[in-house]
Amino acid sequence: MSIIVLGTVALDSVKTPYGKRVHMLGGSAVHFAMSARLFAPVNLVAIIGEDFPKKYIDFLHQKGLILTSLIKERGNTFKWEGEYEGDLNTALTLNTELGVLSIFHPQISPQQRKIKYIFLANLDPDIQRHLLQKMSSPKLVGLDSMNYWINHKRRALLRLLKEVDIYVANDQEARSLSGENNLLKAAKYLYNCGPKMVLIKKGEHGVLFFAPKFIFSLPAYPTDKVVDPTGAGDTFAGGFMGYLAKVNKINPITIKKAIAYGTVVASFNVEGFGIERTANLTLKDLRNRMKRFKKCILF
Amino acid sequence: MSIIVLGTVALDSVKTPYGKRVHMLGGSAVHFAMSARLFAPVNLVAIIGEDFPKKYIDFLHQKGLILTSLIKERGNTFKWEGEYEGDLNTALTLNTELGVLSIFHPQISPQQRKIKYIFLANLDPDIQRHLLQKMSSPKLVGLDSMNYWINHKRRALLRLLKEVDIYVANDQEARSLSGENNLLKAAKYLYNCGPKMVLIKKGEHGVLFFAPKFIFSLPAYPTDKVVDPTGAGDTFAGGFMGYLAKVNKINPITIKKAIAYGTVVASFNVEGFGIERTANLTLKDLRNRMKRFKKCILF
Numbered sequence: 001m002s003i004i005v006l007g008t009v010a011l012d013s014v015k016t017p018y019g020k021r022v023h024m025l026g027g028s029a030v031h032f033a034m035s036a037r038l039f040a041p042v043n044l045v046a047i048i049g050e051d052f053p054k055k056y057i058d059f060l061h062q063k064g065l066i067l068t069s070l071i072k073e074r075g076n077t078f079k080w081e082g083e084y085e086g087d088l089n090t091a092l093t094l095n096t097e098l099g100v101l102s103i104f105h106p107q108i109s110p111q112q113r114k115i116k117y118i119f120l121a122n123l124d125p126d127i128q129r130h131l132l133q134k135m136s137s138p139k140l141v142g143l144d145s146m147n148y149w150i151n152h153k154r155r156a157l158l159r160l161l162k163e164v165d166i167y168v169a170n171d172q173e174a175r176s177l178s179g180e181n182n183l184l185k186a187a188k189y190l191y192n193c194g195p196k197m198v199l200i201k202k203g204e205h206g207v208l209f210f211a212p213k214f215i216f217s218l219p220a221y222p223t224d225k226v227v228d229p230t231g232a233g234d235t236f237a238g239g240f241m242g243y244l245a246k247v248n249k250i251n252p253i254t255i256k257k258a259i260a261y262g263t264v265v266a267s268f269n270v271e272g273f274g275i276e277r278t279a280n281l282t283l284k285d286l287r288n289r290m291k292r293f294k295k296c297i298l299f
Numbered sequence: 300m301s302i303i304v305l306g307t308v309a310l311d312s313v314k315t316p317y318g319k320r321v322h323m324l325g326g327s328a329v330h331f332a333m334s335a336r337l338f339a340p341v342n343l344v345a346i347i348g349e350d351f352p353k354k355y356i357d358f359l360h361q362k363g364l365i366l367t368s369l370i371k372e373r374g375n376t377f378k379w380e381g382e383y384e385g386d387l388n389t390a391l392t393l394n395t396e397l398g399v400l401s402i403f404h405p406q407i408s409p410q411q412r413k414i415k416y417i418f419l420a421n422l423d424p425d426i427q428r429h430l431l432q433k434m435s436s437p438k439l440v441g442l443d444s445m446n447y448w449i450n451h452k453r454r455a456l457l458r459l460l461k462e463v464d465i466y467v468a469n470d471q472e473a474r475s476l477s478g479e480n481n482l483l484k485a486a487k488y489l490y491n492c493g494p495k496m497v498l499i500k501k502g503e504h505g506v507l508f509f510a511p512k513f514i515f516s517l518p519a520y521p522t523d524k525v526v527d528p529t530g531a532g533d534t535f536a537g538g539f540m541g542y543l544a545k546v547n548k549i550n551p552i553t554i555k556k557a558i559a560y561g562t563v564v565a566s567f568n569v570e571g572f573g574i575e576r577t578a579n580l581t582l583k584d585l586r587n588r589m590k591r592f593k594k595c596i597l598f
Contacts, residue, residue: 088480181385181386181387182386182523184521205501205505206504206505208518208521214594216595217518217519217595218596218598219504219517222507223483224481224484226481256598260598296514296515296516297515297517298597299552299558299559
């Protein structure tokens, strides 16, 4: 089954203890797509500005992404500049330039409205809802957000939570939105806000999944090669949604496998800057690492 | 097989968001023993003062612990006073009274010297080494420590690391001793200090095990009932060492199972103050929770 992802396409400038990159291809929709494409056709719904390099468009095409809803407008592409220090767990945002993102009105084709697997990556919750309302037959709707929207558009986010199947949040966001320190309590609180399932991403500590019928917890793939964690959460979500779209079945067994695939593909993401490592991944690479991952966690 | 544990027997005063307790029975050796006793006979090597309540001695007897090397000296029992706030992950030490701990010279019987499973719980590394040198035929020697010794007796600790099989550290201690933020890098660094295996406890995030032949990672048992985490690490170590002593085989399969048992028994520990919850545990309770744990993590 196809997937549609709404999110950002960005030019990211990142500095980590391993080096720096300027204006590399990034953004939530791109990281998500780079991972989800390994499992299913991915439709990108996003906006870019006039300064967006043609080579990046060519690259996205070449990766098989469907770009009919990637619109270009007058102005500059969304830019993010950040730095990681020490344990590389927390990004310090140095600068954000919204550019054309501030005038973004997602548009999709009649064909795309019928897509069943929908991921609303981090963006203004009003824009996320706007797209969701256009979709005619959703089977699985995933939602990501970030602290900015939790703090500045809390009501819009809470309204949107009632309309999605799975809310994907990082630990910090889950704690912030719920007011609970214990992550299982936070997950239960968020579940009571409306979504059928809650998936809390804990970075180097893995993930916690909550649904009333089952709880699932998985550590991250143990790696000592963390070069740049930017986009790891979106990469995880891409693997998770991608796997479910591919098997087109949503039950505890497929959800667990989807979480494991998300975890494995995210472990590649952190090994390089931006999408350097995920851009050339194959399903075979994932399956090989999945074998090693299983050895590290199953008993 | 029998186990011998060297550590503290303490009177703990603890305050958490769920209440407080004054002078309850605690200490690294007690928490370890309360867990290990479920699998194997446990010999306690520790010191208490004249103020140590008789009811606690009776209690330890009643739990089947072998107390021939629990010595009483003139002076006060070791006391620790601490408080947990917010996420209950970090203890704030309010007061420490060493008491008789400052004159502790562990003594064991000729019979006890032959015990093969040895755990050196948190204590001065010189005292830990003193006991270890008395042991005639160790099969598995586990070592725990804490930041105080890392900072104040680093050389003694590093020397001791060369003489043990497994070093059990929490994430903070592992980072502090190794100077590495990434926990896998930290584990590799610590492995290169001498022990055959390294086990890093990450509290609510589970554990990471490192040996050159295999890496194993496990999340914590998902619980939203964290009342008092004091002693969770020692309880984990008790389940880990206890299981290995019971099966008396050390290989990747038994190590993984031992880590899982340690994780499960530690999840009980945090649900009550001190040893309130582990004191009445049975192996049946552990096995039931192990079944639920497996559902939460296996795929």
